Amino acid sequence: MSTPTVAEDSTEKATLKSAMHDYWLRIKAGDIGSLPAVLGLVALCIVFGSMSSVFLTPGNFANLLTQAAAVIVIAMGLVFVLLLGEIDLSAGYTAGVTGAVLVILITNHDVPWFVALIASVIVGVILGFGLGTLVARLGIPSFVVTLAAFLAFQGILLLLTGEGGTIRVEDKTILAVENSNLTPTLSWIFFIAVSVMYVLSGLHSINSRRRAGLKSEIIKLWVLKTIGLLIITGLAVFALNVERSNNPDLVSLKGIPYVVPVILLLLVIGTFVLGRTPFGRHIYAVGGNAEAARRAGINVKRVRIAAFMICSGLSAIAGMIFASRQNSVSPTTGGSSTLLYAVGAAVIGGTSLFGGKGKMRDAILGGLVVAVIDNGMGLLGYAAGIKFIVTGLVLLVSAGVDAISRKGNSV
């Protein structure tokens, strides 16, 4: 019994080494993925943590997540469009318009929140269908179509919110998304349930590859990665479960904000669609080489339209998050820097502006980077102007890394 174990162990060691080597080769070849975003996130946390006593507190951490939520969800939608090598500049105001639809239905027409939410997502999907049709069927560049929509949707939002300018939302469920938390017990149950599912799905895929006699990921590497991920997320849950209210007797603030499971659900669905379904594969194919995709019998136009529909549909969810965070919608909901932050988030996370490269999780990583800069510099007392400049530079660096790695790849 002992001899085969040793033999197996030594091969695993060798392959672990070769796996590291392969990873290094991939990085050198320009396939850096989300490495810069992870490193950047760690570096930013160290810098802000050492400069501000508030930054690394549980209260600020929870705050960071709720601040980043809407931008992350828009960025998730943008990943679909960016994968095609297209862009949707109107996604921010799509969130505004659909958020307004949601709030108007709830506040002015007493519609139940879930009906209103479904309606607003449908409105988003229809807007996306319009954008996608103009891009795919008429061949107008997506930059121009969505720039026009950016202006037009801003107008629609202004008309919807009317003279008063602000419509309040008082529905408890909608408000809870950004303002309430799971109880600490529920938080741990949620964490354990998600972890178990993650581990089981990982084991299942390794097992099925083994059974088919294919080279699978090295067990040791997978175990290391999984344990690392579970420790980090476990620590996050622990931090969020700490009481963060200044006056716990009056209001208690602890647990995972509701918006976190919402984003996690979107991440799982999005990752599944992109990675495991033919539709997702076709999105990558169209982004990589549209002509090759067409010759392979893929309906390129339909894929394009669908991507825009998904992007605008997700923007509608972001609209709901905005409404929850601001307790209302106003003519600036989803406006100002929202869209640029969202594009920045996707690109900083590792999604290529040239299409064909990117993942759902990029939106979350990049969204956190953007939120950390915004939050940390705010805590340090920098003016909004400086924040914009720094975020702009970070975006420029990420886009530069993307362009250079692409060049390195093609040589």
Next chain:
Amino acid sequence: MSTPILSLRGVNKSFGPVHVLRDVDFDISAGKVTALVGDNGAGKSTLIKCIAGIYTPDHGDFLFEGKKVEISGPRDATALGIEIVYQDLALCDNLDIVHNMFLGREKKRGSVLDETSMEALARKVLDGLSVRTVKSIRQSVSSLSGGQRQTVAIARAVLWNSKIVILDEPTAALGVAQTEQVLNLVRRLADNGLAVVLISHNLNDVFEVADNIAALYLGQMAAQVDKNEVIPRQVIELITTGKSAGVESAGAKR
């Protein structure tokens, strides 16, 4: 010659006033490499696009395994087992070899991609073609050399139990060693019983792997002859003038 797997008889195709193909006869046999040569504008591309169903001929008959068939779209051609490997490869750089081989025809379990069976099948096909140069079939196509990319494109074409594989200038952009690799692969395809059509400008390549040679001249089939019955100079004459002393012209054969 054994009964051809696909015979074209009297195929004509015009684009407006331009008469591109005139009464073309063309035979493709299983287990043979048929080279299709001709100068630029002779109609080679139009001819293979007619076979692939991208163009529909104005008139003319297609006989597949002796039976008359209609090819009125790419789907018809695919259904008959006809696959084209285009000159500009049509691979997605950002996807890996397995993804590219199954692009547009992914294997599914329910509505989910069946990666394991796709990878196993891709491995089997590449092994069947004795392709040993690719390190991992999970590497992205962008990291492959020109010859390896051509190999992937060809492997994709034979993945579907295809009977006829048409290669449009597969060696045009390759170096010496890689050209040799691809030509070996072409030969192996035919030895495995496939009917291979090789379009090439390079007569060295043609004489190296082809079993018979069809020369188009200004939209007409100048001649389709056994490789061993001609020498390169005669083929050049067929390409440039449409006739050559000592070669029976396609018209006279009938």
